[in-house]
Amino acid sequence: MAVQQLDVDNVIEARREYNAGLAAESKGKRVWQFPVLLLLVLALFPILQVTDGYNYVLHLMLYTFMYVAMASSWNILGGYTGYISLGHNVFFCIGGYFSGMILAYFGVSTLITAPLAGLAAAAVGFVIGSVTLKMRGPTFIISSIALLMVARILFDNWHFVGGSNGITLPQLHLDAQWMKVPYYYAFLLIAALTVWTSYKIKHSKFGLGLRAISQDEVKAESAGINTRFYKVAAFAISAFFVGMAGAVWGEYLTYIRPNIFLVILVAANLVLMCILGGKGTVAGPIVGAILLIAFNELSVVYLGSSELNILGTGVVMLLALMFFPTGIIGTLAAKKKLPRFLDWD
């Protein structure tokens, strides 16, 4: 057998072929049918509304979509990069107020201005992120709580946007039967877009860099990753989708007020959804959002008071952290028992 001469071109060529092979293989294994099917079913769901009487279900579903979008968005920073923000609802608020004020003064629906609200939130996120992301670990978490407090005081005292009383927004002129449908599609679209972005980021060089930062930031930096830019970009991207969700949510509720957006329970929900489902996985925040909203709804129905709801949320969070710190998806994947339809990574 002749010894094969390996010159440099050959090595690179062979490597490329090998990588292409790996990529093709993993692409073959990847399930795309289930998410697409799910999206299709969800898109067709409002047809049931012709028979009327599904408003509550629609509300729950669009509420879930909103939290899926926000939790997936939080996951881009908190899950991939490992920077846990307890003040992410600040961007929810910024998005809500940005589009809400445009709607109140110029009458342009938030369904149209939502992307702009997202951009506004991302811009603010970029500025705040480039300051606060200098901190690491617990210090960053504390600063994110401080950010929330600062935002609350500012919005409570900003008279142009109505202060702590907030402002009322005009409604769409639609029958009650069809009232929720536009928002349903808006949130479905935002959620799908967020999950798709989250997936794309995870499978990009950018996502690889983010995950390297979460493992060991110093090593990541010495490997040539511009950690500063990566972190701030992740922060801005994750602010973008949260801002979009906030914009539509404000119009859906028909009024905006600081204590809708800037309460710590919203931030706690985002964190908990990601931890429960599995931080740093694509499907994790979705599973977490569905479970937590179901839990909240049941606890409101059976226990009633919102104090018990906070208590229950705390207990679930504590137990999840203590016994399943990698979440449902992470734990199942580690045991190799993850069903294929949930393996979105």
Place this chain on the structure above:
Amino acid sequence: MSNVIQIVILGLALGGVYALMASGLTLIFGVMRIVNLAHPVLIIAGAFVTFWLFRLYGVDPILAMPVAAIALFCVGVILYKLIFEKEAASAKYSEMTVLLTFAVAMIFDGLLGWLFTNTQRVTTPSYATDAIFIGDVFIPTGQLYAGVASLVVIGLLLLFLQYTRFGYAIRATTQNRAAAQLMGVNVGLVSLITFGIGIGLAGAAGSLVSFIFSFFPAKHWEWIAILMSLVVLGGMGKLGGVIAGSLILSVIAAFVGAYIGSTWSTMTFFLALFVILLVRPQGLFGDKIEEA
């Protein structure tokens, strides 16, 4: 001029109480590197113990301090045994403990809110509404007593840390956990007791809080950032630093409150927190902190 003296005195009295509120937090961080987000809600738990003692048995809030402290000490020991003892081996320990204490904070917030409802409460001993006049300057007796009482408690704590064998062990563990263990300090026991003491201090602070602020369970979220700013300004884990930090910041906040507006006086703490974390993350008196 007397106006300025007035503001400084009010700031110092309040600062004394803040120092007690934050001292447990810094002690716990020093020994265990736990950033205890549940600290403020446990202060409110202490305030509730005092409130019911006052309401049902007429016990003076300052005399109720030891009871609240002991009750909360037990809570602290139980929490440590149940939750934090086994987390010590976790790779992302300090971030993990932040999230765990956040969950604990929600649990107590919900529990207290469910048991006692989220209405404003305050204990009303006779001195809470009195004031002493020295020339033009008036000192509210409630705040004066509270400030003095908290400085006494902090003094006792410092004596305990300075002159007892167990205090040595706590200080040794704060300085270097591994070395302390090698020197034969039972680090596990030290952590347990320190956590208890830290939470006990929260209980004692709660007794004072019960008559100088009105309180309700959900109030603790804004205190988290306030207490953190005090701890961070003094250098995390430095007990002397937290006392200085509290006095400095609350005097500044008093000036902001008097000249700019009372809404913005809490803002002082939050902005201070940002500025300190960015400019000098080790605090005024801290050493260079190692990366978490």
